[in-house]
Amino acid sequence: MVAKIKHALRRTYDPRVLSQHGAFAGLMRLDFAENLLQRHFKEPVLVAGADGVGSKLLIGIEHGKIGQLGVDLVAMSVNDILTLGAEPLFFLDYVACHHLDPEHIAEIVSGVSDGCVEAGCALLGGETAEMPAMYAPTHFDLAGFCVGVVDRNRIVDGRDVQPGDAIIGIASSGIHSNGYSLVRAALKKIKSKKRAEATLGEPLENAVLRPTRIYVRPILKLLKHYKRKRVVRAMAHITGGGLEGNLPRVLPQGCAAEIRRRSWSPPPIFDVIHQAGVEIEEMYDVFNMGVGYVLVVRPTFADSVIRQLAELGETAWRIGVIRRGKRRLIWKK
DSSP states (O other): OOHHHHHHHHTOOTTTBBBOOOOOOBOSSSOOTTTTOOOSSSSSEEEEEEETTHHHHHHHHTTTOOTTTTHHHHHHHHHHHHHTTOEEEEEEEEEEEEOOOOOHHHHHHHHHHHHHHHHEEEEEEEEEEEEEETOOTTTTEEEEEEEEEEGGGGOOOSSSTTTTTTEEEEOOOTTSSSOOOHHHHHHHOOOOHHHHHHTTTHHHHHHHOOOOOOHHHHHHHHHHSSSSSEEEEEEEEEOHHHHHGGGGGHHHHHTEEEEEEEGGGGOOOHHHHHHHHOOHHHHHHOOTEEEEEEEEEOGGGHHHHHHHHHHHTTTEEEEEEESSSSSSSEEOO
């Protein structure tokens, strides 16, 4: 198994990585030594995050699509630390399973490697645990851990958010990696898979298992564009709990987020889940509903930010505004 995953790790390395394959721990310099690549951090702050994939694993196992779950694993952690303006440095993974199948583990780690390449971070190491008493045959669990860095004076923490600031939503790739207990319950109630796939325009399992979008590269490029101006005042990764459960977390006291629900169109997979009997209000409480990442920006720069995101391959909408009031989310039709 170790031999099979060697390439998956190596392809994520840059000159900062000093590790040797098979060592007990990984080594990485905080910055490049080469003059052309140095970031020249003045006051570097390390940023860390950890997450998993949840019960999306069960659908991936059922359909034999476990490799792309590794992308989800990376996305959940790197998108979280990105909200503080951090550049991901390295990633560690943990795979626990009933029985260690080298081919399956290599497929999962290959997906993790793909996610790391997309996020621009090194897959520095990990751990695999074989626990037949804990997991059913064919079942496994994933956990991921990411460490990044940001200059202290470039931390994006929401403290400068003011009433009147614009709220920009960036499109998700679909369900991402949250709410899959509800997804699995809804899938069991679908009466016609053919009708659902006509709505989707693709196989149902493709829409359900599409990997979580990784926003690292476009957001870091956007932040780099504004080296002196503090245009982006807060960022939120929209995971479990949807917009209402995540956006208020990055707002200061005295600021509320007013969101226009009709300012974007959720992907078709959410129509399919609704047609399976899940109420719209519950869906907005659980899912991202097509908005995977949110920026709070100075209002005069909102149109420019949306244009730049479009040039970087992202679909973004102006979905709301910051109002004076209790820290919460206010829905507006």
